[in-house]
Amino acid sequence: MTNGKTPEVGKTQDVLHFTPTLVKIIDSPQAIRLLEDPNYYIIIEILRKRPMTIREIEYAYKLRAADHEIVGSKSYNTIYRYLKALEKEGLVTPGGKRVEFGKTASETLFSRTAKLFHYGLPPEMSKEGIDLINRVLGGLMILHGGSKETESCLREVTNEISIAMSDEITKLAEADDKGKLDEILSGEWGNMIKTLDYIAFLGIILNHPELVKKLQDCF
Structure with missing residues (x-):
């Protein structure tokens, strides 16, 4: 009416x-x-x-x-x-x-x-990914030192970690509890990105101890 x-x-x-x-x-x-x-x-x-x-x-x-x-x-x-x-x-x-x-x-x-939007391809497949890896490697080398061999090892392991992080984010995106996911990823855009990456990073530590060991072995 x-x-x-x-x-x-x-x-x-x-x-x-x-x-x-x-x-x-x-x-x-x-x-x-x-x-x-x-x-x-x-x-x-x-x-x-x-x-x-x-x-x-x-x-x-x-x-x-x-x-x-x-x-x-x-x-x-x-x-x-x-x-x-x-x-x-x-x-x-x-x-x-x-x-x-x-x-x-x-x-x-x-x-x-x-x-x-989150990249599901290995970092070396994009300019942004290559730049990010170079920055991360530079920071790790400043903090922990190392040789050319260390850098080569780190580049290989960080690539594996990036792929595993994408897998963690994919699992999160496909989770059944969309209401909870919406709550977790609500708010300012920059904070959503940080939250997503932090969840994926901790997922690596919990689910992929072999990658943590590989990273340690680079030094």
Whole structure:
């Protein structure tokens, strides 16, 4: 039963039909390339807040680009092309419609497919992974010393640890208790990443003592 009032012309309503998963494991080299390309990743960052129309993304992109060292603002058509590339790799999806009262046409709302994306490939398969491993090895060598042989051993073991951590995160993402998982990974985005990595790291210590031993044997 309604109150008899007609919605004001010009007002809009977002009708959503998609809910992002909490964690999605990314194992496609092309998807990783897009995530590591700042031109595309800015869109992923923008959509962290909420689903948006292409025009909203275009405007938010322009604001981000104004302070970016590499990326410039993009046209509506370019944003659309970027979205279709991200959609093809399963990183974004049409998540609903924005309906304007008094009009038959609607605008598509685009959404991230997950709150968090985690690489499921070995670190050496991505530029970000290679950079991370180099930084970790540098820190370990400062703290514990070692030779070229130590560094080579560490590189091999950290690669095995990274793969095992991805397995731990995959198991967590596929857990049946989605309510508890949502509670664990709620809050600020940076804290969610730290929580996820810390859970995976402790999982390595508990479930893979052989990797801990291999790491110790490098020194």
